[in-house]
């Protein structure tokens with residue numbers, strides 16, 4: 001089943017067009033990495049799909065985005081932005097906020113359980129009682145991902161999820177996204193670390209100047225693509241069955 005269908009999507013901020021004629025279909029269960037230089041429009045595309053920016057031409061599970069209520073959409077799509085501001089709430093309460101689309105006046109037993117599960121799965125149960133303004137950048141990033149998980153979405157959209165994370169945590173987050181997809185969820189990740197993307201994603205969407213310039217599996221990864229998209233020369237070597245892109 002198609003999780004996301006985007007047809008001829010363009011988007012402007014104050015009259016300046018930053019997404020141009022985007023067409024993209026994502027099947028349920030896919031893990032897609034969106035790559036491209038700074039300012040290419042990757043975050044804007046994610047925010048359009050998440051319903052944060054008002055756009056036409058996006059369907060989620062066969063229904064136009066604008067026909068979803070905010071609550072309905074929040075049960076389907078969880079979006080983790082590049083940066084989150086810390087606050088004065090505890091980690092537990094912050095992750096519990098992910099349950100808002102399901103909650104009545106008070107959190108139910110199921111809401112509390114889902115919060116605990118998310119904290120465990122992201123490996124931050126030990127931080128539950130800390131306030132978020134006392135966390136490191138990487139810890140805060142993990143809290144945002146746990147909150148998205150507590151939302152129990154069908155589509156997970158992470159904007160540069162491995163920023164701020166040490167190598168081990170990067171791998172944990174990527175493994176989590178891969179597992180989420182192999183359990184039937186759909187993951188869309190904006191990434192700058194091409195090699196990390198290569199290791200975990202099966203599909204790569206390259207953007208430049210608001211357009212999708214390449215979309216496919218490992219077969220599209222050629223030095224000419226990196227020259228076109230980033231303006232850099234690279235060599236691509238295979239190590240342990242995974243291509244490794246090295247700028248030269």
Ligand SMILES: Nc1ncnc2c1ncn2[C@@H]1O[C@H](COP(=O)(O)OP(=O)(O)OP(=O)(O)O)[C@@H](O)[C@H]1O
Pocket residue numbers: 013014018036037038039040041042043044045
């Ligand atoms: N709120 C905004 N108002 C006006 N212009 C914006 C806004 N957000 C982004 N832009 C512009 O839109 C373009 C695309 O930005 P976007 O954040 O989508 O790029 P990106 O590919 O995610 O970049 P990066 O890799 O640097 O995060 C850029 O030229 C940016 O300056």
